[in-house]
Amino acid sequence: MKAARNSALIALALLFAAPALAQQASVRLTIKDHKFSPAEARAPANQAFTIVVKNLDSTAAEFESKSLRVEKIIAPGGEVSMQIRPLNAGRYRFFDDFHQATTEGELVVE
Ligand SMILES: [Cu+2]
Structure with missing residues (x-):
């Protein structure tokens, strides 16, 4: 009885989780020789997304943007992921x- 209820709950959870995961866009950036690649990235407007930044340099970096409201230290060789709120179209x-x-770089939201 309890197992049946648990599996029903799991099925329900998957039903709601799957579309959310499928729709979530992610922007991938790398830092190498103190340059972002790509230096101009694109993201969809009016929906939450993630920015993943990998630091390929041997010094720490701090990914920061006032307009995106993020600030995160990335260890040498490390990677961070940041959740970004839905944004208006524009350049960030x-x-x-x-x-x-x-x-430095720019995110084009469109
Ligand atoms: Cu800072």
Whole structure:
């Protein structure tokens, strides 16, 4: 009886979780030689998405954007994932707060 109820709950959970996962867009960036790649990335407007940044340099980086409202340290060789709220169409600048002079890019939301 209890097992049947649990599996029904699991089925229900999967039913709701699957479309949400399928729809969630993600933007992947890397940092190498203190440059973002791509330096201009694209994301969908009006829906939540994730930004995943991998740091291929041997120094720590701090992914930061005032307009995206994120700030996260990335260890050398490390990767971070950030959940971004639904955004209006526009251009959103981001940068490495530890290497601001060289390491910046823009997210085009459309
Ligand atoms: Cu900072």
